[in-house]
Amino acid sequence: MKHSDRKRADILAAAVTEFRAYGYDNTSMDRIADAAGASKRTVYNHFGSKDQMFEAIVHELMDRSDVLSDFRYEPDQPLPKQLKSIGNQILNVFSDEGYRDLARVVLSRLIVVPQCSAIISEHSSRINTMLADWMRAAHRDQRLNVPRPELAAEQFVGMLMSFGFWPALFCVQKKGLDVKQSTFVNQTVTMFLKGYQPD
Amino acid sequence: MKHSDRKRADILAAAVTEFRAYGYDNTSMDRIADAAGASKRTVYNHFGSKDQMFEAIVHELMDRSDVLSDFRYEPDQPLPKQLKSIGNQILNVFSDEGYRDLARVVLSRLIVVPQCSAIISEHSSRINTMLADWMRAAHRDQRLNVPRPELAAEQFVGMLMSFGFWPALFCVQKKGLDVKQSTFVNQTVTMFLKGYQPD
DNA sequence: CAGAAATTACACTGGTGAGTGTATTTTTCG
DNA sequence: CGAAAAATACACTCACCAGTGTAATTTCTG
Structure with a gap:
């Protein structure tokens, strides 16, 4: 698996964990980046916005x-x-x-x-x-x-x-x-x- | 019904409506006050904080x-x-x-x-x-x-x-x-x- | 290896919202 | 009526956060 794909997966997993623990609105993008061991900029490179990241989570659920x-x-x-x-x-x-x-x-x-x-x-x-x-x-x-x-x-x-x-x-x-x-x-x-x- | 009690009920009803429409975190206390036709200060006099107001709603549900x-x-x-x-x-x-x-x-x-x-x-x-x-x-x-x-x-x-x-x-x-x-x-x-x- | 693509650190903007302080007006009630 | 209690208008603080810009570093790929 490429480094880039690994990062993307890490970020998504971290997002679910953080959202699950604190709720969508109480989770900052900074915290997700931290939890994923990525930089905030990388988060935004993979998912254009917080909303789009949420959308990706919905797709995973489906x-x-x-x-x-x-x-x-x-x-x-x-x-x-x-x-x-x-x-x-x-x-x-x-x-x-x-x-x-x-x-x-x-x-x-x-x-x-x-x-x-x-x-x-x-x-x-x-x-x-x-x-x-x-x-x-x-x-x-x-x-x-x-x-x-x-x-x-x-x-x-x-x-x-x-x-x-x-x-x-x-x-x-x-x-x-x-x-x-x-x-x-x-x-x-x-x-x-x-x-x-x-x- | 006293004016004060009426206000309290109005605020609670407005809070439910707004929370229902926008979600807890996306509803500001200012908006609740507006919707209830009350001043923000009155809202805080009845319910000490946003959290306490939510608690009151839970009790109503029960x-x-x-x-x-x-x-x-x-x-x-x-x-x-x-x-x-x-x-x-x-x-x-x-x-x-x-x-x-x-x-x-x-x-x-x-x-x-x-x-x-x-x-x-x-x-x-x-x-x-x-x-x-x-x-x-x-x-x-x-x-x-x-x-x-x-x-x-x-x-x-x-x-x-x-x-x-x-x-x-x-x-x-x-x-x-x-x-x-x-x-x-x-x-x-x-x-x-x-x-x-x-x- | 060399250039392209992705990642990082970090500073910065602009907006929003919870909660407070205060002086003034309205409502309640003895 | 008159004093206490409640309501109002409004300005203000402080913290948090989504999203951006940039320059330097790391990773990929031919």
């Missing part, structure tokens, strides 16, 4: 959740097995500490930069659509009775997120609910499939 | 969700009816525009003022506990099979929030899912009860 590929419906595999795998895939992305750091920085800036919501919208609806497709396939196969696949997808993802993403994002510790991710996913898949099981 | 009283379990009422009522109660609080404005301001400041998460934690766990109690009662009554009431409560609230709170909070419009609140609640209650129905 790239992260692109690892979620299609949730393929397998006609010859048991539904619980398939849905558990999907659930764990989703939670693995969203419960990653690095992903949450990025998300915190971006979400806390949403008031000031509302354009971000369009981007987030895009991504969350991508996951939802993929999951709804899976539901529709299972419905067509008569192994599930899901009259509204989009609504059902929303429900499923909602349960996962409110277990493994939102509380951790806001550093809220859950009292009285101390279970592993896999336990929660299993339990949720079981309940969900029973709730949508054909008559 | 008071709002205290309207949720016990979710009483009624042995002689149908479960769907009871749970729908609970679901709608919850969503009525969280989908109120004023509540969301407050929540946006507070959440966007969480990075800088992590103490807030303890407060939020308190509140979300309060709702969860109340709902878990309801579940436990229905389980004891053998009308539901809920081995883990806390987990089930988390699931139920999670579905509601990810329909009616998070997207609206972040101004994310949901593509491909255009249903009324009551429809979503009804559908969710039906699925949930079927998923936890006793064998």
Whole structure:
């Protein structure tokens, strides 16, 4: 890796760390430069302004959740097995500490930069659509009775997120609910499939 | 109402509006004073500092969700009816525009003022506990099979929030899912009860 | 190695905003 | 009414910070 690229990466990483610790507005470009072990001028050579640097961070956040590929419906595999795998895939992305750091920085800036919501919208609806497709396939196969696949997808993802993403994002510790991710996913898949099981 | 109290309320309201529109750090005390039709000095006489003013806003947020009283379990009422009522109660609080404005301001400041998460934690766990109690009662009554009431409560609230709170909070419009609140609640209650129905 | 490209140190500008001091006017209340 | 409490106008301090200019140094690349 070239020295220049290394610098760029260092700066971006330092920016996320500092933004995460102090918030966007309370982090000066001088501090980012310091933390990255770079000079302020270099920071400005790579990212024209503080805003552009933030934009770069938003892009990094988006790239992260692109690892979620299609949730393929397998006609010859048991539904619980398939849905558990999907659930764990989703939670693995969203419960990653690095992903949450990025998300915190971006979400806390949403008031000031509302354009971000369009981007987030895009991504969350991508996951939802993929999951709804899976539901529709299972419905067509008569192994599930899901009259509204989009609504059902929303429900499923909602349960996962409110277990493994939102509380951790806001550093809220859950009292009285101390279970592993896999336990929660299993339990949720079981309940969900029973709730949508054909008559 | 005394002139002094009126001023205080005006200032607080103006602060929420401005913070909501521009974010905490990009809102100057001068602007708040202007928007409230008060002098800067009066602002400082009521709230010693910008931070203290923010604190007052947090307290207002907390008071709002205290309207949720016990979710009483009624042995002689149908479960769907009871749970729908609970679901709608919850969503009525969280989908109120004023509540969301407050929540946006507070959440966007969480990075800088992590103490807030303890407060939020308190509140979300309060709702969860109340709902878990309801579940436990229905389980004891053998009308539901809920081995883990806390987990089930988390699931139920999670579905509601990810329909009616998070997207609206972040101004994310949901593509491909255009249903009324009551429809979503009804559908969710039906699925949930079927998923936890006793064998 | 030689020239180009990137990095650095550092000083500097211009703007903004939190919080204060003060003298004056308005509101409250016995 | 009359005195105390609150509100106002306004000027002012002090600190912080985004972004720039420049000249010297280091790193890349042919």
